[in-house]
Amino acid sequence: MKPTVVWLGRIGRAALTHGIGLALGAVVGPVQAQTAGAGNSVGGGLLLVAVVAQDDPRLERSRLERSVPGHATGPAADGLRLALKDHERVLQAAGLRLDLQVLEVANAQEAARAVKTLDAGRTVAVLSDLPEDGLKAVVMSTALPVLNMAAAADTLRGAACAPHLWHLNPSERMRTDALAQALVARKWTRVLLLASQEPADAARVAAVQATIKRFGLKLVDTRPFKLSADPRERDLANTRLLTQGDYDVVWVVDGPGEFATSLPYRTALPRPVVGDGGLVAVAWSAKFERFGAPQVSRRLQRQTGRPMGSQDWVAWMAGKTAVAMALAAPQRGPEGAKARAQALTTLELDGSKGVALSFRSWDGQLRQPMLLSDGQAVIETVPGDGVMHPRNRLDTVGADAPEKLCKARGG
Amino acid sequence: MRGVLVAWCAGAALMLTGPAQAAGAGMAVVSSEKDHALTLIDLSTQTVVGTVPTCKRPRHLMRVAAGQVLVACGDTGQADWIDVGRKQSIRRIALGEDPELFDLSADGKWLFVSNEEDAQVGVIDLARGKRVASIDVGEEPEGVLLSRDGKTLYVTSEVASVVHVVDVASHKVLKDIAVGKRPRRLALTPDGQQLWVSTELDAGVSVIDTKTHSVMGTVRLELKGARSQDITPVGLTFSADGKTAFVAMGNANHVAFVDVASRKTRERVLVGKRAWSLALDASGQRLYVVNGLSDDLTIVDVASAKALKTVQVGRVPHSVVLLEAGR
Numbered sequence: 099m100k101p102t103v104v105w106l107g108r109i110g111r112a113a114l115t116h117g118i119g120l121a122l123g124a125v126v127g128p129v130q131a132q133t134a135g136a137g138n139s140v141g142g143g144l145l146l147v148a149v150v151a152q153d154d155p156r157l158e159r160s161r162l163e164r165s166v167p168g169h170a171t172g173p174a175a176d177g178l179r180l181a182l183k184d185h186e187r188v189l190q191a192a193g194l195r196l197d198l199q200v201l202e203v204a205n206a207q208e209a210a211r212a213v214k215t216l217d218a219g220r221t222v223a224v225l226s227d228l229p230e231d232g233l234k235a236v237v238m239s240t241a242l243p244v245l246n247m248a249a250a251a252d253t254l255r256g257a258a259c260a261p262h263l264w265h266l267n268p269s270e271r272m273r274t275d276a277l278a279q280a281l282v283a284r285k286w287t288r289v290l291l292l293a294s295q296e297p298a299d300a301a302r303v304a305a306v307q308a309t310i311k312r313f314g315l316k317l318v319d320t321r322p323f324k325l326s327a328d329p330r331e332r333d334l335a336n337t338r339l340l341t342q343g344d345y346d347v348v349w350v351v352d353g354p355g356e357f358a359t360s361l362p363y364r365t366a367l368p369r370p371v372v373g374d375g376g377l378v379a380v381a382w383s384a385k386f387e388r389f390g391a392p393q394v395s396r397r398l399q400r401q402t403g404r405p406m407g408s409q410d411w412v413a414w415m416a417g418k419t420a421v422a423m424a425l426a427a428p429q430r431g432p433e434g435a436k437a438r439a440q441a442l443t444t445l446e447l448d449g450s451k452g453v454a455l456s457f458r459s460w461d462g463q464l465r466q467p468m469l470l471s472d473g474q475a476v477i478e479t480v481p482g483d484g485v486m487h488p489r490n491r492l493d494t495v496g497a498d499a500p501e502k503l504c505k506a507r508g509g
Numbered sequence: 510m511r512g513v514l515v516a517w518c519a520g521a522a523l524m525l526t527g528p529a530q531a532a533g534a535g536m537a538v539v540s541s542e543k544d545h546a547l548t549l550i551d552l553s554t555q556t557v558v559g560t561v562p563t564c565k566r567p568r569h570l571m572r573v574a575a576g577q578v579l580v581a582c583g584d585t586g587q588a589d590w591i592d593v594g595r596k597q598s599i600r601r602i603a604l605g606e607d608p609e610l611f612d613l614s615a616d617g618k619w620l621f622v623s624n625e626e627d628a629q630v631g632v633i634d635l636a637r638g639k640r641v642a643s644i645d646v647g648e649e650p651e652g653v654l655l656s657r658d659g660k661t662l663y664v665t666s667e668v669a670s671v672v673h674v675v676d677v678a679s680h681k682v683l684k685d686i687a688v689g690k691r692p693r694r695l696a697l698t699p700d701g702q703q704l705w706v707s708t709e710l711d712a713g714v715s716v717i718d719t720k721t722h723s724v725m726g727t728v729r730l731e732l733k734g735a736r737s738q739d740i741t742p743v744g745l746t747f748s749a750d751g752k753t754a755f756v757a758m759g760n761a762n763h764v765a766f767v768d769v770a771s772r773k774t775r776e777r778v779l780v781g782k783r784a785w786s787l788a789l790d791a792s793g794q795r796l797y798v799v800n801g802l803s804d805d806l807t808i809v810d811v812a813s814a815k816a817l818k819t820v821q822v823g824r825v826p827h828s829v830v831l832l833e834a835g836r
Contacts, residue, residue: 184648188669191685390667393607393625393649400626446710448668448691452760453738454710490738 143195144430146420147216148178148225149209149236152202166355167378167473168273171407174227174247174416175200180398181417189421194428196222196421203228206235213240219431222438223420227413230254237263243423243439245416247409252305255461255497259504264442264462266419267412270302272496273379274309276468276480277372279494281347282313283482286370290345291320292361294352303351306373310349318345325357341365349373376472379480382411383471388479389452415449415464422447451479458493461504465492535833537788537797538593539806540567540580541823547580547591548822552790552833555808555818561596564589568827569610573617578830581608581622588620588633593832602638605631610694612655612662621662623650630664632680642680646673652694656719657701665692665706672706672715674722684722688715693743694786698769699751707756712740714756716772728756728772735761744786748793748811755796757784764798766814776814780807786828799826 155161156170165171178198182189189196203209209232213224223243226233230249237244237260246254246265255269268276281287289310293303303320310317324334333339341348348365350373352358358375370376384395384405394414398406422445427437446454451467458465468480481491497503537550540563547561547570564582567589573579576594581587581604588602588611604611607626613619613635620633624643630650632642647666654663655677662675670692671685689708692715696705703725704717714728730740741759747769748755754767760783766776781800788797789811796809800819804826807819 184668187647187666187685188671191671390625390649396607396626397648446690448670448710452741454690490736492738 143197144424144428145217145221146178146182146196146198146223146225146417147213147221148175148198148200148227149212149232150174150200150202150227151229151232152204154227161354164355164359165407165473166359166374167383167471168374168380168408169355170248170409172402172404172410174225174409174413176398176402177410177413177415178225178417180401180410181414181421183401184397184418185421188425192425192428194424196424203232206231210235210239213242216240216242218242218435221435222424223442225413225416225420233263234258242435243442245419247412247416251301252497253301255463256503257505259461259506261462261507262439264419264457264464266416266464267409268379268381268466268468269463269496270305271309272463272466272468274306275313275495276379276470277349277377278309278313278315279480279482279485280377280470280478281315281372283484286346287314288316288318288344288346290318290341290343290348290369292323292340292348292350292352293320294354294357295322295324296353299351299353302353306349306351318343323350323352323357337361337364338366341367341369343367345369347372348376350375377470377477378472379468380408380471381466381468382406382408383469383473383476385471385474386469386476389450391450394450411449415447415455418447418449419445419464453492455492458496458499460499460502460507461497462507463496465490465496467492468495535831536593537806537829537831538570538578539799539822539829540570540827541804542566542568542583542825542827544823544825545582546823547578547593548826549593549596550806550820550822552795552831555820557820557822559596560823561591561593561598563591563598564601568608570828570830571611571613572830572832573613576832578832579611579613579620580828581611583607583609588622600638602633602635603640604633605629605640605643609651610653612653614655614659621653621655623653623664625649625651628666630662630675644675644680644682646675646682647671647685652692652706654695654697654704657697661719663695663704665695667691667693667709670708672704672717686717686722686724688717688724689713689727694745696745696747696754698747699749703769705745705747705754707742707745709741709743709759712737712742714742714745714754714767726772728754728767728774730756730758730761730765730767730774732758732761732763732765732777741783744784744799746787746789748789749791750793755787755789757787757798759783759785762800764796764809766811778809778814778816780809780816781805781819785826788829788831790831791833797829797831799829801825801827 201212225245227248233249250270252271326335348371350358352374362371362376395406423438426441427434449455470477481494487494535552539548549559551558564587565584567580570578570580590599604622605624608622611622622631628648630644647669649667652665664673673682674684689711691709693707706715716726718725740761744757756765763777765774780798782802785801786799798807805819805821808817
């Protein structure tokens with residue numbers, strides 16, 4: 099009864115070239131994929147189904163080499179495999195077999211098709227490493243618990259939330275709130291915001307502005323920037339021109355990270371940079387030294403040959419969540435599925451961040467301490483000393499219950 | 510001072526030191542992970558009297574002979590055998606990757622060590638300095654403790670949240686006992702009938718019946734003004750009469766005095782930040798508590814349940830062991 103990791107179906111292009119089937123519905127059906135992939139080696143156990151993006155732009159070489167804190171440093175499957183390996187003995191003792199199936203999808207439509215045919219009595223959860231549109235398609239297409247590993251958008255925890263959607267990665271707002279707490283503690287209150295003009299960053303800029311307001315910081319100015327060497331665009335591209343004025347700190351919003359990571363030390367005033375460059379709020383860092391964190395990081399390093407990044411931790415936690423669900427209700431069939439979904443609401447998980455972690459009932463977000471890192475060290479953890487909350491200090495970062503932002507969960 | 514220490518370690522001069530004898534004479538030895546050193550504290554004057562360099566990242570330490578301790582080093586994968594009086598390493602023994610905690614057989618021949626990195630317990634023949642066996646256990650093994658008769662070894666796995674029951678003769682894992690979340694340290698009641706396991710993320714202690722190897726109860730640690738998630742117990746030890754357990758409450762910065770019979774907390778003593786490891790002197794009068802995040806050691810008077818003094822030690826202190834008169 100050794101739990102194994104099985105690599106099965108590859109959706110779309112690859113599956114077709116392997117000639118598993120021509121009717122796409124059959125190809126994307128993981129049940130088909132199991133038979134094709136592993137035959138009798140997939141026996142009576144439960145399944146974790148990871149849905150990942152084909153040719154994921156986050157994993158392009160130049161993006162990986164830039165190693166922006168918080169960005170993906172490798173495939174999500176690595177963290178999932180580590181979680182399964184960590185629990186090998188426990189699963190064995192429980193006589194439980196858990197297989198991991200990784201489905202690569204090219205777009206949201208394929209993602210939707212892939213999850214529609216999953217065996218609901220056998221699949222513990224769908225673990226999504228897709229961007230927002232892919233995740234939304236998955237959530238619409240299955241009633242199984244969906245564990246979000248990639249999409250940080252606040253709307254997924256608010257207007258677009260769902261009762262069966264759970265988030266392992268910190269939301270945008272958790273990241274901005276964490277930074278704001280640190281700024282308040284330092285009395286670095288006057289913030290100059292440099293905003294990317296990428297459409298995907300518009301909501302992130304708004305999240306920073308809302309956080310600045312919520313924490314009583316002062317927004318000195320919001321200035322758009324552009325990556326350019328064109329002298330005619332120097333007002334947008336020259337960091338010294340962009341950072342004229344009087345402020346305590348520069349907050350830069352730059353999803354791709356190329357501008358943000360090269361901003362520190364190039365400001366007009368000698369002021370620190372936070373946001374997507376300089377000091378960054380992340381879920382994890384390989385430099386984190388407390389609470390047994392180095393052991394976890396070293397296990398992933400040993401397995402993959404690279405340092406454990408924030409997204410690796412998120413995937414590892416998603417794996418741990420699914421394992422805990424399976425252990426809570428190991429039986430197959432609808433009763434088991436129901437019990438597993440129920441177990442998720444009360445899980446307490448060990449994320450090697452010093453406290454037990456659990457999911458917020460009001461938006462499905464995993465509450466967790468945030469780490470502030472410049473990539474070289476973990477500067478501090480948030481919430482820090484002295485931060486108070488009527489119920490749980492971890493709920494001082496991210497959307498709190500009284501805000502009632504997620505109507506689908508009865509908010 | 511050095512002359513006195515040497516003589517004391519030879520077990521002779523203590524009678525001559527006079528006042529040192531009165532209040533539990535001897536030395537507290539504290540390991541500091543980031544200083545690669547042991548800090549020595551005179552028990553009578555309660556002051557630091559010196560440091561001893563060790564192998565890299567020293568953590569758990571135990572007394573091996575009069576005036577001698579063995580300390581496990583995480584970074585260099587060694588045990589350093591230190592003569593405290595001479596402030597010198599006598600020999601070094603390979604312990605494997607990332608050794609954390611260990612225990613010694615009563616005859617001093619065998620050392621059992623948790624290797625966090627490899628998820629193993631190593632069995633070391635101390636005389637030959639050789640690893641003779643490796644026992645696979647759950648991820649992040651930490652606490653390692655032999656039963657009173659030396660036949661059974663208990664090991665915690667922080668990730669699997671179990672205590673492994675290992676047969677020492679065959680090196681086989683006989684049973685995994687599911688306990689609370691993130692089990693850290695182990696302590697046996699003096700009569701050997703109960704095994705207490707601190708569970709860091711459950712704000713408690715799981716109590717195991719050593720006859721049946723099953724959980725017979727739980728200690729819930731509480732502190733006014735603190736939430737359960739802020740109580741993260743690690744080190745624990747018992748009074749000689751077995752009536753009181755002392756549990757370091759981690760991030761709650763207190764030590765709990767727990768009544769063993771009722772499993773209720775009698776006293777809570779404020780110590781330093783992240784109260785971590787602790788040791789009780791032979792007379793049962795003084796409790797020494799290592800505080801991992803404030804780089805100090807708090808000396809607690811047990812009878813009055815009050816902190817007497819806090820002594821600054823090295824950076825990131827891990828463990829404390831007491832070398833008392835004639836011991």
